[in-house]
Amino acid sequence: MPTLSSLLQKLQVPHDGKPLSVLRNPDLEPIPYHKRKWGFWSFFAYWGLPNFSAATFSIGSATLSLGLNIKQSIGAIVVSNIIITLYTSMNSNPGYKYHIGYTLDQRMLFGIYGSGIGIIFRVGLSVVLYGYLSWMGALCLNLIFSSWSKSYMNMKNTFPESVPMTRRDCIAFLIFQLIQMPLSFVHPRKINRAGVCCCFMAMFSIIGILAYMVNKNGGPGPIYYEGMDLDSSQRAWMWILAITVWYSGISPVMANQSDYSRYSSNKKQMHLGIALGICFAGTFAPVAGMFSASASQQLYGEALWLPTDMVLKWLEDDYSAKARCAAFFIGLSFTSTQIIVNMTQNGYACGMDLAGIFPKYINITRGTIFVQLISWVVQPWTFFNTTSAFLNSMTSFGIFTTPIMAINVVDYYFVRKTRIAISDLFTLDKNGAFWFYHGFNLRSIFALAVGVALGLPGLVFSVNTSLPINEGMNNFFNGYTFFSVIVSGVLYYILVLIFPIRQRVGVVDAKDYFNAFSPEECLELNMEPYSEELEEEYIGLELGNVGSRTRPNPEDIEKNEGRYTPSETEIVVVKNLEKKD
Template identity: 30%
Template sequence: MTSTRLRRLAKRLECPVDDDAGYQNDRWTNRDLIPIPPDRRTYKIWSFCIYWFVSGACISAYSTGSSLLAYGLTAQQAMACVVIGAVITGLLSVVSGFPGEIHHIGFTVTSRMSWGMKGSYFPVCLRTFTSVWWFGIQSYWGGQAVNLMLGAMSPSWKNQPSKFPASSNITHQDFTGVVLWYIAYIPLVLVPPERLQKPFVLSSAAFGATLIGLLAWSVPKVGGGGPLFKTVNTASSTPYSMMLGITSILGSWGSGTIGQSDWVRYSQRRYYPMLSQMFAAPFMITCCALVGVVVTSASSEILGELIWSPIGLLSAIQDHYNSSSAVRAAVFFAGFGCTCAQLSINVLLNSVSTGMDMAGLWPKYLNIRRGAYLLAAIGLACNPWQILASAATFLAVISGLGVFIAPMTGIMLSDYIVLRRCRVKIEDLYNGSPSSIYWYRNGFHWRAIVAFLMGSWPFCPGFIMTLIDPTTSNAWVKLFNISFLVGLAIGFTVYTGICLISPIPHQHEGLNYLDDERFTKNVTGEGSAPTGDEDIDSDTKEAEANAIIREV
């Protein structure tokens, strides 16, 4: 009796399956992991532009740009770092999004090609781990934004002493804000990813108004960009400091670039994502960081101190004007814009992608929605406010995440674009048996493991030293500070070299496009699955696909 009840309970806990589904939930498949069918491809050009407004115009972008000033760079040098990092981010987003744009699959499934069916659990778990920290950081900022709104409504709430000890690095007001932010976040996860465009538009408008308001307040009062645009460089080594700045920018969006396929797979047509990745991504990241630098510089002349966080700045503005009713109203709506930005950025860069990663670990019982809720619980438990205690620690952690993400990105780009020429045997990505061409040896691909170790181990000593003492300066730390670019290059080069010496079995099998009429049969194995040598009225399709790849 007990065994029967447990089986019934387990059956009820399984992920939902579409009524007309041609797939079944198993160890490798569920609704969120299969190639996105045409009726769920709802993203157009404007959708991806909004995506990059949410991703590029957020508190982390604002704070990262202005935090670079703490390393002795001038405002002009800090902005140069942002521009270079933003352009590289856009280029990486284009090439990393090819699997989603061509085959409508996400990173979780794509990693099975280069790592093996079982080996893919490692990059998925690694990205999940980094996303937990990012989610925690973004949710903490969201809680601060909510607390800002509470303080604008009631100055007595804002000014009462914290009931938490100083060693906790968080006040009871901010913790209350985090709880309220979570309450607002939970319903947003219920919206399917293909229906999130309208909430993102509202969020973008709210935070955009906040940035414009800060500019309109600060720049006219000081008649320009403020004193930081007139200071001399105080960095002991300008090239080294600028490389650190570029790396921190890339580290901030590293997981976003490697996971581009998670969102690009919802695109209605080819090239829709590429236009936003090439232009909207660098533009939005640069504009938001520029606003951060300008406002931080100009406000320092008004308030007498440098405040890198827009939330901290808004709180200081309320104090500066003695909580007048007009200022409190302005701070409240600005706090609302920051709250919306943090809700959207966590859904965009963390919840959906990490939810799908968790679904890949246990597809029968986890989907994007359930994974997002699990991520939220873990993100709160990681105490993110501890790593945000100083600008140095903040940049060290952000850059440190790139130590592991960078070689993974290089391996993925080499495998999918260079070696396989964008050819994928879709049905074998959902076949967890030795008959799959992505099974390799016991489900693991040794070439990817070797390339990853070669691309990440040189930076680990510097990462650990920096976390222990952010002021440490030696050869290991300097190497760590350029980890993202170098790690990506090492992962890409080593993996390509190994595969040229020891070619991947069946690396040219598959199609370089997704046949929408038969993708379900490819996934479930029903019928005769197409291979790389098969022509299903595909001469024209394949010629067009090859032309696109050559052009890119």
């Protein structure tokens, strides 16, 4: 139908004459080297922001609820941060070396069609976490409004008791959502400077809260001196569960690390920024939160874990200019932190993922707007209703992302030996490196399914406490930070050994078709640098457009040290493809 065809044409994403297909749009292509500007401070802020946030400040409530004391909780957090740094660094290298994001990474792991599995997992988590962090951002925004108006702070709640939120929080939630929406039109790589500024604002706010609470109380408070009633076996498992609680809340960010490591201009600076952002910020903020909550126990008769609750308590006790000023600046720092964190780690991430599912019609901006509009459906206010609901939600996210990260590391380092043919990520050619079996890599899909399935019973036990608990399954869930990595990663490698991958393993493109690599990178990869002549060439679009491609004999590839020079039959003229498309 001409009308329908015309409508679909108008709905296509803006692409400025660049190739557009069912597998490709400008937001999915590798990042050109002249656009890669992220250095040490950008990556420090990227990881410092979630760690200097209100949610991380209050994580001690979850670890202490397991029966650990403050000292044991700090130890578990330190160990967890080391593990997170290791996982993140290893998971970020494909994005740094080949400048591709999580979406294309899934095509490498699960196949051109199978990539939808990993993408859908990440989209679902993005929607949940976007709503969760938006609600937390609304609580921070309340500090600003409360510092402006005492009547707003004391607003009467007109909602029934069955609704787990107040009228004041609902208003702030709606406003916070509106504040975030214009940022959908800002490209993710351009938000790093704002992130650095907000990161340091939040860090100084945490320092201020800690100094004020401990100084006013005259010490760290009673919780700090509490002991433990756990035996050695129970303590060991609670350590593992505490590590999982802390790790799981940040695991979706680790999974899509390639989305941002592809913006890196320097590998050493990237890894150093990641390490300090995780280990320093990720340890200091929870420790400050536990000390502040311990002091609040003695000062106010109850432990206040959220910084928003502490600051509101200051205003309730003394609505003076000094308290209002402190509330405003603390509220501003935490609110801005929540905005940047939510956009970079959930909003933009979801936009990138949806662009991989519908490249012709969804780009990062459109996908981000989608998650913004739908995130309220998850009812994030219920996450804050009880401690158990909060804990369960925090410990479930990594079940889905941890096996993906394990498979990614094994595939990139041990199977492909850090060599990827990027052009094959954009083709439906059956001879492509990532076509596998009808577009699905059954090895990785099976390894993922096993890793996820083994963790689900423990999740069910944690939600429905009336069920009889299988101790083995429950322990696997409590320690899936380690166990899922071993199960899925090792299983995938064994399957590759039993059923070897036949298509172009360990091969890189002979030419820089995407203008993504610097001259130094091209020299290192033995790749022909980009030139204007290559503007009319590119490997891979839709099978109906590209026709058949001649593939080399695997023995010839081995003789040439894994490198492959394409024949003339592999060159595709974009101008003709666009006319056909």
